[in-house]
Each structure stands twice: as C-alpha cells, then as structure tokens.
Amino acid sequence: MSRILIYAEITRDNYLHTVVFELANKAQELAQKMGGAEVIALLICKTGLSENFKEAFVNSGFDKVYIAEDYRFTYYSTELYAKTAIEMIQEISPDIILIGATTQGRDIAPRISATLHTGLTADCTGLDINEQGKLAATRPTFGGKLMATILCKTIPQMATVRPKVFKPASKNNVKNTEYIYKEVQIADIKRKVEFVDFVKVLDSNINELDSAKIIIAGGKGMKNEMGFALIRDFAKVLGAAVGASRDAVEMGLAPQNIQIGQTGKTVTPKLYIACGISGAIQHTVGMSESDKILAINTDPNAPIFDICDYGIVGDAFEIIPELIKHFN
Numbered sequence: 001m002s003r004i005l006i007y008a009e010i011t012r013d014n015y016l017h018t019v020v021f022e023l024a025n026k027a028q029e030l031a032q033k034m035g036g037a038e039v040i041a042l043l044i045c046k047t048g049l050s051e052n053f054k055e056a057f058v059n060s061g062f063d064k065v066y067i068a069e070d071y072r073f074t075y076y077s078t079e080l081y082a083k084t085a086i087e088m089i090q091e092i093s094p095d096i097i098l099i100g101a102t103t104q105g106r107d108i109a110p111r112i113s114a115t116l117h118t119g120l121t122a123d124c125t126g127l128d129i130n131e132q133g134k135l136a137a138t139r140p141t142f143g144g145k146l147m148a149t150i151l152c153k154t155i156p157q158m159a160t161v162r163p164k165v166f167k168p169a170s171k172n173n174v175k176n177t178e179y180i181y182k183e184v185q186i187a188d189i190k191r192k193v194e195f196v197d198f199v200k201v202l203d204s205n206i207n208e209l210d211s212a213k214i215i216i217a218g219g220k221g222m223k224n225e226m227g228f229a230l231i232r233d234f235a236k237v238l239g240a241a242v243g244a245s246r247d248a249v250e251m252g253l254a255p256q257n258i259q260i261g262q263t264g265k266t267v268t269p270k271l272y273i274a275c276g277i278s279g280a281i282q283h284t285v286g287m288s289e290s291d292k293i294l295a296i297n298t299d300p301n302a303p304i305f306d307i308c309d310y311g312i313v314g315d316a317f318e319i320i321p322e323l324i325k326h327f328n
Contacts, residue, residue, distance in 0.1 A: 002037035004030060005094035005156070007085065008053075008065070009104055010045050010076075012198065016053055019100030021168040023161060024060040026127055027098060028173060033129035038063040040092060044084050046074040054179065061173035066092060066180050075195040076104055082111040084184045089116065091182070094156050096135050098127075101160040109160050119152040121159045123262075125285050127166075135159065140262050140285055147281065164266040165289065208241035209258060213270040217243035217260055217287070220251055221276020221297060221316060228253045230320050231275060237327050243267065245283045261286035275316045279304025296320070 004027045009017040024039065031037040041062045043050055047069045057065050068084050085108060089097065097112070099105040101123050113120035125147075126138035135157040141148040152158065209215065216238070218231040228248070235242045244254035246261055260267055261283040272290035277283060279295070279302055287293070288307055295308035296316045305311045312319055 002031075002034045003040055003092060003094040004034075004037050004096045004098065005040045005042055005089065005092060006062075007097070007099040007105065007108070008041040008043040008057075009100055009102060010043075010049070014046075014049060014052075016056055017100055017102060017163070018168070019102060019105075019161070019163040021056075021060055022163065022166040023098045023100065024062065025169040025173075026161075026166045028061050028169070030096070030127060030129055030135075034095075034133060037095065040094065041065040042085060042088055042092070043067045044073055044081050045069055047071050050179075054177070058177045059172040059174055060169070061175050062177050063175055064178045064180060066182060068182050068184050070184070070186065072186060077191055077195070078107055078111065078193070079189050079191050080186050082108050082115075083186060083189055086112055086115050087184050088182055089156070097156045097158045099158070099160045101162040105160050109158065113158050116156065118154040118156055118158055119150075121150045121152065124159045124161045125165050127159060127161065140281055162266045164268045167268065167289065209243060209260070209265055209267055212241035212267070214238050214240035214273070215243045215260075215267055215269045215271075215287075215290075216240045216273045216275065217245065217277060218248050218254065218275050219245040219277030219283070220247035220253075221278070222248065222253060223276070223317075225253060227276070227317065230317065234273075234275075234320050234324055237324050240271075240273075241269075243287075245277050274304055274308070275320065277304055278302045279307065 006023045008020050011017050027039045031039055039062055050067045066088050099109045121137035124137045124139045128136045130136045134151050136149050137159040138149045216231055216235045218228050243260045244258050248254050249256050249259045262285050266286045268289045270291045272287050273294045275296045293308040294310045295304040296312045296319055300313045
C-alpha cells in the first residue's frame with residue numbers, strides 16, 4: 001500500500017503546529033487519488049507528550065502515528081531530530097513526505113532529503129497527484145513571475161508547504177488510528193548546538209495577522225506615509241489588521257513583519273481588502289485563499305481584479321475616506 005507521511009511538528013509551547021492539520025486534510029485528498037494510500041504521522045517529542053495529541057490524530061484521519069519519545073527531545077535539536085526522523089522514515093518507506101515550511105520544517109526537510117538522496121520541492125502552494133500517480137508540487141519561481149509544477153524522480157517524494165496555504169478539515173475525519181512507538185539510537189550523537197534559553201518577543205502585528213478576520217493591506221499605490229496612515233485609520237474603524245505588499249515594504253512604508261506574499265506571511269482572513277496592490281503573483285500566493293477579497297485600484301487591468309470577489313476601480317485616497325465615513 002502507498003503511504004503519505006506527515007511530519008507532526010511540535011511548537012515551543014508543546015502543541016501540534018496548525019500546519020499538521022492543514023497537511024492532514026490535503027493528504028486525505030491525495031490519498032484518494034492514489035487509490036487509498038495510508039496517511040501516517042511522524043511525531044518526535046519529549047517523554048509522555050504524545051498522549052496529549054492522540055485525540056487530535058484520531059479526528060484528523062491518520063491511519064497510523066509513529067512516535068519517538070525521549071527526554072532529549074524536550075527542545076528541538078537539528079542533529080537529534082533529523083537522525084530520528086531519517087531512521088523512522090527508512091523503516092516506514094513512505095511514497096510521499098509532507099512537512100510544514102516553518103522555521104523547524106525548513107531546517108529538517110533538506111537534511112532528510114539529502115540523507116535519503118531524494119528531491120525536495122520547497123514552499124509549495126499546491127499539491128496534486130498526476131496521471132502517472134506522481135506528486136505534482138506547485139510553487140512560485142523566477143521571483144514569483146511563474147508557477148512551476150515539479151515532479152520528483154526518486155522516492156520518497158518530498159515537499160514543504162507554508163502554513164495556511166491549505167485549510168484544515170471543516171469537520172472531524174475519525175479513524176481507528178494505530179500508534180507505534182519506536183526506540184531510536186541517539187546516545188552517540190554529538191550536538192553542535194545546545195539550547196540555553198528562549199526569550200519570546202511579542203509582536204502584536206504578527207499575532208494580529210495570524211488571527212485577524214479582516215486584513216487591510218496596502219501596496220505601492222498608497223504612495224507615501226500618508227497613504228499608510230489612511231490604511232491604519234481604515235483598519236481601526238473596521239477592527240482589522242494591517243498588512244503590506246513587498247513593494248510597500250521596500251519603499252519603507254511598512255515594516256517587513258507585516259509583509260504578505262511569497263517572501264512574507266500567508267493569511268486566510270474572512271475579508272481581505274487590497275488597496276493600491278496590483279496583484280502580482282508574489283503577493284497573491286500569500287492571500288488568495290481569503291474567503292472574500294475586495295480590491296481597490298486605479299488600473300482596471302490590474303491582475304488583482306482577476307482574483308478578487310469585489311473590485312472598485314478608483315483612487316484609494318478618495319475611496320478609503322468615504323468608506324471610513326460610512327463605517328464610522
């Protein structure tokens with residue numbers, strides 16, 4: 001039987017990363033196209049922590065969960081986690097490996113692929129199974145000007161996917177999940193880095209973008225600081241978070257930590273309002289899965305109008321003040 005393996009990342013706060021559930025939902029779709037492949041999770045965590053996640057695995061449609069527990073897995077370690085993951089993957093022999101394109105995922109994925117002598121498609125925005133039964137992984141390329149669909153010649157086929165590119169299942173997909181605990185040999189591994197301390201920097205902008213139901217984003221069409229002040233005023237009236245395109249960030253109109261797109265964050269709010277944003281693919285890959293998109297742009301031929309649900313052709317400097325008056 002074919003197998004799809006998902007790396008079940010644990011956050012610093014000892015929770016399953018949300019990308020695990022997003023990948024699990026997508027894996028169910030891929031499994032059906034493969035004729036009923038098994039969906040398997042690989043969990044590496046500190047001793048006893050796996051018990052906290054069993055219900056989540058059952059409800060997310062995993063057929064099996066392979067678990068490696070050890071007190072030395074309390075904090076993520078590149079050397080320990082990579083060796084453990086590789087050892088378990090070699091035993092499981094999956095056809096496909098999916099990993100979240102998080103900080104941890106981007107660290108461990110290339111180490112796994114290099115050791116297994118297989119390919120890795122990074123930062124994917126789309127996954128499918130082609131007519132030959134191969135994983136077709138789609139990602140932006142040439143600075144975001146093109147979308148490339150990449151096939152891997154070797155097994156396992158690997159891909160990393162950015163959080164929020166796919167949505168988790170809307171309802172539970174309950175399976176009779178089998179849990180398999182494995183002992184791994186890590187005593188002889190010499191770690192090059194030791195964890196000393198972690199100081200969390202709270203950034204309200206980042207937190208707001210992750211959880212915001214409404215995001216108002218500005219692009220280079222907002223022109224200057226007055227333009228972005230207008231964006232912030234509009235956001236305040238609607239109770240929205242503020243985002244920006246890469247062009248706006250490079251112009252110095254907004255900080256990099258609120259950049260949305262290929263080189264920024266991926267967001268999926270209920271409503272996304274794009275102000276003065278042309279809609280280049282570098283930006284739209286980070287917001288195209290929003291429930292509703294409203295675009296305001298002076299150019300009627302701007303690509304943003306091809307993906308938006310509602311469009312206003314006009315000057316944002318004239319339209320936004322009228323909207324503020326209306327909602328105030």
